[in-house]
Amino acid sequence: MLLFTFGDIEGRLTVKSRSPVSYSTPIVFVVDDDISVRESLGSLVEVAGWEPRTFASAEEFLSHPRVSAPSCLVLDVNLPDLNGLDLQKRIAGDRVDMPIIFITGHNDVPMTVQAMKAGAVEFLTKPFSEDVLLSAIQNAIERSQAVFVREAGLQILRDCHASLSRREREVMALVVSGLLNKQVGFELGISEITVKAHRGKMMQKMKARSLPDLVNMNARLGLPSAPQH
Structure with a gap:
């Protein structure tokens, strides 16, 4: 199932990074067991100027090596085996530089509250517009970049003190x-x-x-x- 229809987005995208620190291209991880959703999201992310990396399951995502670049995770709630909320718990402690945007086909208020309390930056119910998703990704990437800026500054301080x-x-x-x-x-x-x-x-x-x-x-x-x- 497609989440949205593509319009002429190339000419109106303004979702480029505004961070003063230069890193490699931000990465948008997508975890969804629906191949049509993964392909649609991957195409949209690529057109927006970010690097998409798509996965069919939480386990597949967890096996992917860590990256040193601003990033965010677009995560389906209802995944086989390890679901989205369980994956969020699994990575909460060591991936603070990777904000999570949940997507779901069901408007479940308790689930939304649980995800947001655990640190998710957005919870989108399908179908949603491409503009809404792009805005959510942009905000998440900027949060990730802010973490990288803080960490870079802290490392400089550590080096000075050493x-x-x-x-x-x-x-x-x-x-x-x-x-x-x-x-x-x-x-x-x-x-x-x-x-x-x-x-x-x-x-x-x-x-x-x-x-x-x-x-x-x-x-x-x-x-x-x-x-x-």
């Missing part, structure tokens, strides 16, 4: 806890001038422009605000 010497890390922990240079020196048994030297190098390596900036970085890294003894 470049610090042991003493610089100790100074950073005490500085973000609110201690002045003199107090840091007392805690570490070094002079205030030495603290200033370590602090300057630490701020430079962390690319921190101010103390509040450094405190925010420390929080994003999930680090304690004082060295562990």
Whole structure:
């Protein structure tokens, strides 16, 4: 069963990525046991400028290698063996960068509520228009891209922190806890001038422009605000 009829969509699609970060082409995974649905969705996704990858079952999808690109999952609720809701539970913990759009042929309110509470971004009842689906996919891809942006920024912070010497890390922990240079020196048994030297190098390596900036970085890294003894 086709979900929609194709119109002249090439000339009116405006669903391109607006993310400032460049990645490979976003991927739209489609899991549906109806081959006509998979082919229709795959064609629509491809015309929209994304990369479609289609699967006939949840098990087939789970066997597919993870990808490092913005993505979303268009998932049929009623699948053989492992259904859509069970698949959502299975991947909820480790695929936060892949929003789920559920599709179903039955308007089941409790099922919709369950899926949305578990984190689905949309729940569409067949038949739905291509514009509605494209809009849902675009929003999901943008959410996925936002996760990639956050993760990329966090990895940069991790790399910066890894470049610090042991003493610089100790100074950073005490500085973000609110201690002045003199107090840091007392805690570490070094002079205030030495603290200033370590602090300057630490701020430079962390690319921190101010103390509040450094405190925010420390929080994003999930680090304690004082060295562990």
